[in-house]
Every structure is written in C-alpha cells, then in structure tokens.
Amino acid sequence: xxxxxxxxxxxxxxxxxxxxxxxxxxxxxxxxxxxxxxxxxxxxxxxxxxxxxxxxxxxxxxxxxxxxxxxxxxxxxxxxxxxxxxxxxxxxxxxxxxxxxxxxxxxxxxxxxxxx
Amino acid sequence: xxxxxxxxxxxxxxxxxxxxxxxxxxxxxxxxxxxxxxxxxxxxxxxxxxxxxxxxxxxxxxxxxxxxxxxxxxxxxxxxxxxxxxxxxxxxxxxxxxxxxxxxxxxxxxxxxxxx
Numbered sequence: 340x341x342x343x344x345x346x347x348x349x350x351x352x353x354x355x356x357x358x359x360x361x362x363x364x365x366x367x368x369x370x371x372x373x374x375x376x377x378x379x380x381x382x383x384x385x386x387x388x389x390x391x392x393x394x395x396x397x398x399x400x401x402x403x404x405x406x407x408x409x410x411x412x413x414x415x416x417x418x419x420x421x422x423x424x425x426x427x428x429x430x431x432x433x434x435x436x437x438x439x440x441x442x443x444x445x446x447x448x449x450x451x452x453x454x455x
Numbered sequence: 456x457x458x459x460x461x462x463x464x465x466x467x468x469x470x471x472x473x474x475x476x477x478x479x480x481x482x483x484x485x486x487x488x489x490x491x492x493x494x495x496x497x498x499x500x501x502x503x504x505x506x507x508x509x510x511x512x513x514x515x516x517x518x519x520x521x522x523x524x525x526x527x528x529x530x531x532x533x534x535x536x537x538x539x540x541x542x543x544x545x546x547x548x549x550x551x552x553x554x555x556x557x558x559x560x561x562x563x564x565x566x567x568x569x570x571x
Contacts, residue, residue: 382548382562443560445499
C-alpha cells in the first residue's frame with residue numbers, strides 16, 4: 340500500500356541533470372516527502388526530505404508542487420555513480436511513539452541509469 | 456557520523472541451521488532499529504521494529520518464532536534466522552533511528568544470506 344507512484348526506470352546522460360518524478364496525490368498535511376536511493380547490493384542512502392518548501396543539499400534538490408501532490412528529485416549533474424534505485428516515500432512527522440513511529444514503506448522505486 | 460554496520464556481510468549456511476546477523480550503530484545510540492528483507496529485483500520489506508529493552512514488533516506475515524530479534528543495548532540489535540530454509544535466502548538490511556539526533560533512519564550495508 341505504497342502511497343507513491345514513480346516511473347519504473349529512467350535514463351540520463353552523464354553530466355546532465357536527472358529529474359525523477361514522484362506522485363503522492365493522497366499525501367496528508369502531516370506527511371513529509373523523503374527520498375532514498377539504493378545502489379546495487381548496498382543499504383539505502385538518505386538523500387533529502389521536505390514538507391512543502393523546496394529543499395536543496397549537497398546531493399540533490401527537491402521540488403514539491405504547491406498542492407503537494409507530486410514532487411521531483413533533481414540530481415543537477417548526474418555521474419555514473421548515481422546509477423541506483425531511487426525511492427520516494429511519504430512519511431508522517433516525528434511522533435512520540437505509536438506503532439508507525441519511524442516506519443518507512445518502500446515502493447518499487449525508479450531505476451536510474453546514468454550513461455557515459 | 457551516523458554509521459551503521461552489519462556483520463557478517465554475507466553468509467552461507469545449510470538448511471536447518473540458524474544464523475545470527477548483527478546490526479550496530481557505531482557512533483550514536485539507536486532508540487529504534489528496524490529489520491528489512493529484500494528479495495532479488497524487489498523492494499525492501501519491513502520485517503520488524505525493535506526498541507532497546509523491549510520485545511520487537513513484527514509486521515504482518517513475519518514469523519516471530521523464526522526471525523528472533525534481540526535489541527539488548529542501544530547500539531546493538533541481532534536478527535537470528537532459525538531453522539533456515541532456502542526460501543529464507545535474501546538480503547537482510549537493518550536501519551537505526553536516534554530520535555534525539557534527528558528523525559532519519561540510517562541504514563546498514565546489508566547481509567546476503569544464502570541457505571543451501
């Protein structure tokens with residue numbers, strides 16, 4: 340019952356920007372959008388997260404639409420090492436306890452392949 | 456900072472034997488640890504959530520008597536696969552959360568289990 344929809348796969352040329360879309364039309368007001376990636380045979384790596392404002396860090400930028408129903412992860416200058424599965428996850432705000440505290444529900448993600 | 460290790464990184468065992476996988480938070484105290492399983496070409500599936508000093512909470516469909524989780528300290532959680540069978544062969548990944556630092560989950564590198 341993943342709450343997000345992502346394209347199955349995308350290609351990108353090395354050095355170009357990679358724009359990965361994510362639909363989360365049922366997102367609620369207390370849920371953040373998180374992005375993780377998983378390089379083959381490794382554990383997931385946190386990339387970025389946001390609530391409603393656009394966010395940027397050293398790895399990527401996150402653009403969230405005004406209605407919060409979709410977002411785009413941008414890798415500004417993709418490298419071969421960015422080839423991975425990218426997961427978009429919606430997750431509630433920090434909550435003191437409860438059975439869903441801290442849980443991440445992974446969908447199928449987008450397989451991004453960066454070509455030379 | 457926020458490094459999580461797993462040991463072993465890979466293990467091969469015979470059917471019917473038990474295997475223990477360790478997950479350690481190296482530079483922080485993890486208030487909560489999570490265990491995931493990932494079959495080839497599939498996404499991560501949460502198996503259980505564990506809090507230090509208390510019993511783990513298992514996801515629906517995960518046999519608690521087969522996958523024993525111990526979270527005896529704030530830096531160590533163990534997953535024991537009891538009476539392993541070939542269908543238990545998978546990639547097991549742990550993550551750790553320290554809510555006094557942030558709300559992020561930090562993932563270990565994973566353990567590849569092969570049951571022959």
